[in-house]
Amino acid sequence: MIVSRFPQFPHYEISIALYEDVTNVEELRAKANSSLPFALINASLVFSVEQLYSAVYRVLIEHTYNKIQTASFSSECLLRLSASTKVSESQKFGLKYPSNRIICVNIEETTDDSIERPDETIFELVKGKSAVLEDENLSKKCDADTLRKIYKLDQTFQPERPDEFSRALVNAIQLRGL
């Protein structure tokens, strides 16, 4: 689990963790929409850490300066990952399609700006193996074809390096809805 704060938003603590071989996906799906305070993201649609954080940054920008369009930080995370303005489309990033690799994102408003020791209990509902959240791990197991479809990247776009693919995703996330 990684706990961090963005320098521009010191009063929000962002906890992110990647779980593999999750066994209780059905249970999580049932709870995802209502009772869970954190976002559950299908890890196979996350290509890079940059993609993920870029979406979280936009959640906080929208939250602070505009207004978030969904009920909670957790659903807003899915929305901001999506390239489409439709909320229903953003469900693809959740557990709409079964996946046993899940990324959990929790955004918490805090009174101070100190970084706490990771609180491993916040995601304890997820029954799976904690894995390292890093680009190599993500990109290797990522469903690139679906990502291309979601982000409307056709086959003429053939990046030489993985960071260029990631850049295309960040582009789409930053421009969504504008």
Place this chain on the structure above:
Amino acid sequence: MVNLNAVAPGGGREYYVALGLEGSANKLGVGVVKHPVVGKHEGGDFSYDCESQILSNVRDTYITPAGEGFLPRDTARHHKNWCVRLIKQALEEAGIQNAAKDLDVICFTKGPGMGAPLHSVVVAARTCSLLWGVPLVGVNHCVGHIEMGREITKAVDPVVLYVSGGNTQVIAYSEKRYRIFGETLDIAIGNCLDRFARTLRISNYPSPGYNIEQLALNCKKKDTLLELPYTVKGMDLSMSGILAYIDNLAKDLFRDNRKNRQLFDRDSDEAKISVEDLCFALQENLFAMLVEITERAMAHVNSNQVLIVGGVGCNLRLQEMMQQMCQDRANGQVHATDERFCIDNGVMIAHAGLLQYRMGDFVKDLSETVVTQKFRTDEVYVAWRE
């Protein structure tokens, strides 16, 4: 090294005196300027500080009836009628009793401008030159504005916004030329305002632009601005589309065309927009574009000074906006002049022509005095600056 004292003043005087004649558009202006011989001018670029004294500055404007513009032939006739009288008046006011002895040079506008009016004035200039045996200098009208503006405001090396009936340019000095960094791609700002004033059929006295400015001040709904096309293209701008757009609105307003819902309320059918609102919106939009391209040029040449010249430069709203732009830039300064110098005048031609004369550049053969409608600012070799 620039030496402005290379040519000694005539008659053993300690100062130069120049007569300037301007008539490129509907203003006929005659002025007399005096430059004292100052030691510092021998070595270095002090062309912005000639310690010049204005001995006289007289002007007569050809005013057309409301709704009408000025045509070249009628304007030329006006200038012919008044030119000699104005020269006489300017010389008297300046205390010049013997022009042959007391003048160093006669300066006239060579261009750009309307051909026939320019010609009317140069005929008088040539005659005076031959009668008195005083040399002639042909001056670029735009350079006249720039040099007069620098002299009055002491702006050393400003970005110049030149806005008048015939010109809209953003200019900066570089390597012996006043170079044009941005300009209108179609009509000039003053032309745009004049033509809109004609559509509104408002008076051309003292000038159409001034009357638009006054109407804009009386706009009652300054918070809700009528949206107009905003057409900045890099450091250039285009205004014909905006004029066409607002002209149509004005015509619909006069025709009482209630189908135009931009103008008339859907429910009450009452006009939502007044002539004052149109004038306000037009000024806000056009001037925002002018200030923006000026700021672009400033950023490009790393300058923090602006000098506004030309007739539209009298507009206080434009000056205010330019001021606000400069306040937000490091050490930004705005220099503007009042109507005596902003509006076309003879003094500016005398001053710029005298700078040229002092660098040894004057007419050697009358064939060089043929006026020209098209004469770009950057064609002039600016010998008097480093």
Place this chain on the structure above:
Amino acid sequence: MSEDVLAKVYEYLTPGLPVVPIAQGAEAVVFTSEKHPYLPNSGKFILKYRPPKRYRHPSIDKALTKHRTIGEARLLTKLFLIEGLKVPKLIACDAYNGYLWLEFLGEELPHGKGFSNLKNFLWMYATDDGDPYCSIVEETLKKVGQQIGLLHWNGYCHGDLTSSNIVLSRSGKNETSWQPYLIDFGLGSTTDSVEDKGVDLYVLERAIISTHSAHAEAYNEWLLKGFSEIYKRYGDAGEVKLKEVTKRFQEVRLRGRKRSMIG
């Protein structure tokens, strides 16, 4: 730079994200930051802020700021997808407030010659004992022309092509080859208009003439050469379009010189 503008930016960013102002363009103030806005990476990043302009009516100002911030961000993402075209990477976009985060490009030129945009680069070779016609200059200008060629061929225009809006980057201090990047797309557009392209070329030509007049002829020739190379890659169709663009370019240039200036 006005204190008000800086105060506003510092408040937006909070003390946790310190930035240093490096340039004030006409529209935007540019800052550098050592911190990335959302990644733990440190390095050098650009924050471009379009402050409200007091001089213009609030409704014009709001519309322009939003339109240009979004426009620039959108164009950067589209241009990134064009093979061979080099533009800075978009990191984040906050259109409501007029902020863009971008990748930092370029470097300080040696001997205090300033930041490595094309303008300073050309000045560097024009002053002291530099050779303004050396092969590095020629190569670089051709590459700049190619970048513009790629931009135009793919249906885009820059809208404000000046030598300050072209940044040169190289892989290392000893590397002699420079890669030009087009920056500052606030006035850019998606367009197939031959007129817009002609104006783009004219604006750049004039910028070169006004700031690098002594060598402008050769410089503009090299730029145009690079530009043409891109079009010529596309055979007859390319040649036809190239002719259209260069013909219009000459017309725009002529219009500029001959524009009637009568009141």
Place this chain on the structure above:
Amino acid sequence: MALEHSLDLQIPFETPQQAQIAVKVLKPDPILRPDDFEVDYVSNGSVLEVKFRSIDDRVLRVGVSSVINSVKTVVEAMDELS
């Protein structure tokens, strides 16, 4: 087309010098349509002689009136300013 329409003017000045000045003032300006209209100025003693030739009387009239207007300015300047 030949320039068949013509008009000669003799304008008396007070002195030969004045007539010479008038020639010098009027001469430099180019004719806008040299194929349609020609004008020639000479001084003969204190008289300014102007010869006009034109393709038709309309062009002739416009040209003559323009020159007369200029001559008026010259004369006025001589009267008032010398």
